[in-house]
Amino acid sequence: MRDVYQEQMAALNQALGDMVSEVGAAMAQATQALLQADLELAEKVISDHDSLTEKSAEAEDQAFQLLALQAPVAGDLRSIVSGFQLVSEIDRMGALALHVAKVARRRHPAKVLPEEVAGYFEEMGRLAVELAHDARRVLQDQDYHDALTLMDDDDAMDDLHRHLFTVMMDREWEHGVAAAVDVTLLGRYYERFADHAVLIGRRVVFQATGKTPEELQEVS
């Protein structure tokens, strides 16, 4: 029974990791669509989103089967419940990539971003994709040392996010309020995406050790 549990749990983590890959790819494409005003790519991200919704439902089913069939013990229960919570995190990341693509579509054929902030979003996009990549690895390898590292990795995102506000507020912003509103919301989408990736790290630490990252650091 224990072997069956471990096999199915590994399959669930594999599925979750694949979902994170998918939302990472979606964010890469959405960023490209945003930077290049590429309508076709924006549409692709938007239509691909349904497949994520299906995969979420499948992953939840896998987690229910683990709960229902294997009569798991306490530590296993925590891992399975983390599975449900991970599905929510990944769903949310997918929704954020979708939001970025929709902004790109809404403003097409115009570019959303004034030239002076485009570089920030290129970098935020790169970081978002990298965090998703790391989250996938952490999920599939269940390596909590890696997960702990992942948790510091959104500092760079937070820095960029802060600088973005400085650009809009402190310098001579000549692009009007409409562009500022778009940039504000987009910045928030990337920052939230990174935050969810980091939460994946937290949950994996908890799955693997039964402790929060803070509790682990107290011990070490």
Place this chain on the structure above:
Amino acid sequence: MRDVYQEQMAALNQALGDMVSEVGAAMAQATQALLQADLELAEKVISDHDSLTEKSAEAEDQAFQLLALQAPVAGDLRSIVSGFQLVSEIDRMGALALHVAKVARRRHPAKVLPEEVAGYFEEMGRLAVELAHDARRVLQDQDYHDALTLMDDDDAMDDLHRHLFTVMMDREWEHGVAAAVDVTLLGRYYERFADHAVLIGRRVVFQATGKTPEELQEVS
């Protein structure tokens, strides 16, 4: 065993309902702090937030006890898993009320909101508190008819949110980019808060009927 399950499940839903009351009250106070530049009230929301975090942990423990001790059957499992997901929704609502309070604190003693949008936020605050109130009732009564009604109730919030952008973009906005950035983020916080309240409705429908709201409407 079944009686014990039902008693504990009712206690969990009661606890979740209390948490929603708490985040509703936090949003009411945060809105007041925002509108009146009331630093004391903003600080209160910020310091009260720890109590929500504790209650979340307690609710998760209750849900784990239900999972571990009662060997629940399939339908019950869905309800318990919904319990975990509800904790996440409510946490998020609390975090959004916290964000509002922090914006009020950051700009103190200045008021964050230009006069012409203050009325929007007064109304968005009122709606947010009302949605939290409805979500509490739905949770504690487990009335899925009420839950279905709740799901349409964020339309008014979405309308206000859209109008807010119109005010910033279409009229002569004289308050500069910094105010626009604040208003954009705040608008998003209220809209998201409402969205989470509605998701609580969805989850209660699912808890009570085993069906999504859409599936229910197909049947009727």
